[in-house]
Amino acid sequence: MDKVLMKGNEAIAEAAIKAGCDCFFGYPITPQNEVPEYMAKHMAKSGGVFIQAESEVAAINMVYGASGAGFRVMTSTSSPGMALKQEGISYLVGAELPAVIVNISRGGPGLGSIQSSQSDYFQVTRGGGNGDYRIIVFAPSSIQEAVDLTAKAFDLADYYRNPVIVLGDGMIGQMMEPVEFYLTKNRTLPTKDWATTGTNGERKPNIINSLALVSEDLERHNYKLQKKYDEMEEKEVMYETHKMQGAEIVLVAYGTTSRITKNAIDSLRESGIKAGLIRPITLWPFPNKAFNEIPKPAKSILVVEMSMGQMIDDVRIANEGRLPIHFHGRPGGMIPTPEEIVEKAKEIVGGAK
Amino acid sequence: MATEKIIMAGFGGQGIMSMGQLLTYAGMIEDKQVSWSPSYGPEMRGGTANCSVIVSDSLIGSPIINNDATASVVMNLPSLLKFEKQVIKGGNLVVNSSLIEKKAERKDLNVYYVAANEIATEIGNNKVANMVILGAYIELTKIVSQESIVEAMKKVFGPSKQHLVELNKEALKCGAKEV
Known part of the structure; x- marks a missing residue:
């Protein structure tokens, strides 16, 4: 395919659509607004769903619902919005739900500024949600890399049944560079037999949940999650x-x-x-x-x-x-x-x- | 050409961002390495607007221009005041003399005055002043060809605005004659 000149935000959105993103839920915030703008324009054409939620909290919980139903789901935001999503992210991990979360970060703390910043490093690598959890975080340095990593994020999210974060600073969201979209399929993904897709009266209902009141059960669940984090540490490290x-x-x-x-x-x-x-x-x-x-x-x-x-x-x-x-x-x-x-x-x- | 680093600046509505994007797109068509970064902020029509374009034969590191512009193209007075000083010695400064009466202060630059708005009005539409000044700039540096800019227009403008290509092409030509 020919190269096209695109803004980082638009390119990330297009990469998500090309990667088979079914649903996008988001709430406007600079400097990532071109992501939902692009999604609003193009999602319906590709047979997907775009919803502008009433808040970031609502958006991340819509992600939880749609992901639980087996769809490929994305949300995007910028720093203060990412702060609001933390509870939902912890729940996604607990319920083992795949999702791609884009953070085009800006200056903080608080409402901060709308200019490019990298002060969300702790937030994305340590997390603001509760519990023992880990999330793969991609940090692209060019628009092409942002495109490639967004596509990869969907596969890794499905493979591990865990959210994946794409972290770009404001410059990555706002600048334009030539990009090429090509489909790479580098791993076989498990079928989503855990999703709440309707039983047709033929199987027991699937339950999407992050509550486990029996401590022994929750301990076992944490060991299971830890195994996934260990595998990520072993296999998913990328650097230049x-x-x-x-x-x-x-x-x-x-x-x-x-x-x-x-x-x-x-x-x-x-x-x-x-x-x-x-x-x-x-x-x-x-x-x-x-x-x-x-x-x-x-x-x-x-x-x-x-x-x-x-x-x-x-x-x-x-x-x-x-x-x-x-x-x-x-x-x-x-x-x-x-x-x-x-x-x-x-x-x-x-x-x- | 090794690396051209261009700052384009004016006020919102003058087509500064589009002018930069067309140049970037044209560079891409010619298989050069390119990047375009906007200044963005809580701004509106009539506020300041500028973008940084890099067109290079080699891979682009930082997309940010930091007092090392090879050229500034300025469409209004505040832009001249701000970006004249960011050009390297021996670089180009293209000034829209329709809206800027002041002359450049520096003596170590190649300064060109183009009455972009008057020329645009003469050929039929004041709005193509940006293409007049872009035509002048690419004529001086030969960084990309006029044909590539026209190719870029066809892609960037979209199907509903193809009838505007001819006028914009004419504006590029008129601009080129000014330098």
Whole structure:
């Protein structure tokens, strides 16, 4: 298929439709509005359902209902809206329901701003819902990757019977890049024999539920869920390394920030400083492996985020105390410049010598 | 051409975003690497509007232009004041002289004055001023061809607006003659 030029939000919506999304439920919030806008226009044409819910809470619970009935379901929102969905996300996990949840994040806390930010890292990787739960989180850094990962998110959600989050910062939602849509089927998915599709009087009713009052039962359920998280950690880690060979300083960044960091790496290398990049594509499971493979000459790590430093916690865990970790971040919807990153890296390398 | 980083700016309603999108689309048609990022905010018709377009032969890292624009195309006075200073030394500055009386202050830029609104009105519609100035810009840099922009129009405008392609094409041509 030919390349088309699309906004990130529209491309994510089109990718969802192409992936067979049956139902979309959402509530407007900038900077993700083009997702529901596109869905409103195109869902009916593809035989699907679009509903603008009365709130984010309603939308995530509609997701619960439709997913329980066996449909492929998506919702999208931005940071404060994501906060409202947390209870529903925990219930989806508890009831083992697949769903794709898109968060095109903006500055916080509170209502914050509508500009691009990465301060939802804790929210998506740790979660604001109750209970022991884990969710695969994709963090695309280009529109093409956003498209590919959205399609993959539907498959993984069905495969694990667990929600999957696609986290893009506002830039990913708003910018335009060429994209291609191609269908990739890389895993066989189980049939949804658990869904509430009507018994026809031929089988016992299926029940979708996250309540288990007998502690022994709930313990067993948690062990079962944990097995799925273990499998995700083993199989679903994704990351990119860039110019890591011989790197003396390793930068770590995801999403839009990783692209700015790549520019910084080019100019650091021009001035004789060997810098490389680890870019987590799944924020959970976090690519710990990439940190075990950091080459010998590396003397320090520099984490760059559009936040006050949230991913830095995971970098500390992955680093296992081997290298000193530094941080550069811009919160509140401000975007770090390559120059700032270069300056910070030079300061670190200079100090290490 | 290695990498062109262009800021396009004006007020809401001047077709700034469409002008940027057409340039981006045309770059894509010519198999170049492209990105388009809008400024977005709580803005409305008449408010400020700008977008950053990158067209390159090599992969694009950051889609953000940060005081390293190779060109600014400015359609109103606040845009001139804001974006003249973001162009690199020796870069291009294309100014809509119909709406901007002020001259550029910097001496280290190639500055072009195009009376985009007057020209657009002469050929029949004030609204194609954006295509006049885009025509001028691509003529100076040859970053994409006029034909590719016209191809892009056919795709971007949609079936209901195909009758506008001819007028827009004419606007590009008139703009090109100005530089």
